Amino acid sequence: MSNKLNLVIWNEFRHEKTDPRVTALYPLGIHAFIKKFLEQDNELNITLAALDDPDQGISDELLESTDVILWWGHMAHGEVNDELVRKIQARVYQGKLGLIALHSSHHSKVFKAVVGATGNLSWGSNRKEVIWNLFPQHPIAAGIPDHFIIEEEELYCEPFYIPQPDELVFGAWYEGGYIFRSGCCFNRGMGKVFYFQPGHETCPSYYNPYVQQIIKNAIQWVKPASIGYDIPEGCPKVSADVTDEFK
Numbered sequence: 001m002s003n004k005l006n007l008v009i010w011n012e013f014r015h016e017k018t019d020p021r022v023t024a025l026y027p028l029g030i031h032a033f034i035k036k037f038l039e040q041d042n043e044l045n046i047t048l049a050a051l052d053d054p055d056q057g058i059s060d061e062l063l064e065s066t067d068v069i070l071w072w073g074h075m076a077h078g079e080v081n082d083e084l085v086r087k088i089q090a091r092v093y094q095g096k097l098g099l100i101a102l103h104s105s106h107h108s109k110v111f112k113a114v115v116g117a118t119g120n121l122s123w124g125s126n127r128k129e130v131i132w133n134l135f136p137q138h139p140i141a142a143g144i145p146d147h148f149i150i151e152e153e154e155l156y157c158e159p160f161y162i163p164q165p166d167e168l169v170f171g172a173w174y175e176g177g178y179i180f181r182s183g184c185c186f187n188r189g190m191g192k193v194f195y196f197q198p199g200h201e202t203c204p205s206y207y208n209p210y211v212q213q214i215i216k217n218a219i220q221w222v223k224p225a226s227i228g229y230d231i232p233e234g235c236p237k238v239s240a241d242v243t244d245e246f247k
């Protein structure tokens with residue numbers, strides 16, 4: 001059996017087929033581009049998945065063998081199968097799956113269901129963004145300077161309707177004075193979730209080496225921990241008093 005971490009990169013994969021600006025940046029899809037910079041790490045076993053694939057890219061068998069899912073969606077959130085969302089949510093809560101929601105996936109069914117919020121935010125036209133490292137000792141911030149600049153990103157700004165993150169690793173400032181919580185960690189059940197804001201489809205943000213490093217770090221942070229017992233989906237009735245162990 002392989003000790004590699006099984007990663008699924010899920011992409012809606014529609015903009016790339018319909019918008020020439022997006023095709024030019026990501027000809028094989030955002031998911032394939034992300035795979036290219038991640039596969040330099042041979043500890044990852046990477047599967048690409050897209051909305052229009054059979055089973056919307058994630059069969060039950062694949063889901064059961066997956067440790068981490070990266071999710072990019074935007075124009076077709078509503079087409080994602082509710083049953084698939086429920087299965088992903090259950091596996092995150094059981095600590096068997098880590099979730100990374102990228103950019104417009106703040107509005108994906110998966111992110112909203114797992115984190116428990118509308119994910120609504122304010123937004124505006126593309127402009128310069130400064131990403132500030134607010135938690136340099138956090139594992140997701142490893143190797144990231146105190147700040148870095150993204151020359152062009154879609155404006156995402158507060159208010160961002162999410163529960164207060166358990167850890168806020170990155171904050172963004174945009175030209176015009178807007179701010180946003182751009183790198184947010186959530187613990188949900190026994191699992192972990194990271195939301196990361198850069199990645200608008202017409203912007204080359206995934207070419208940025210710091211954005212790439214943050215995604216690499218986040219995969220290691222959200223991956224399932226070695227939990228010493230099986231986490232059930234429901235609430236099991238106790239079978240014996242714990243104090244019986246002392247008799």
Ligand code: ZN
Nearest residue numbers: 104154200201
């Ligand atoms: Zn966008």
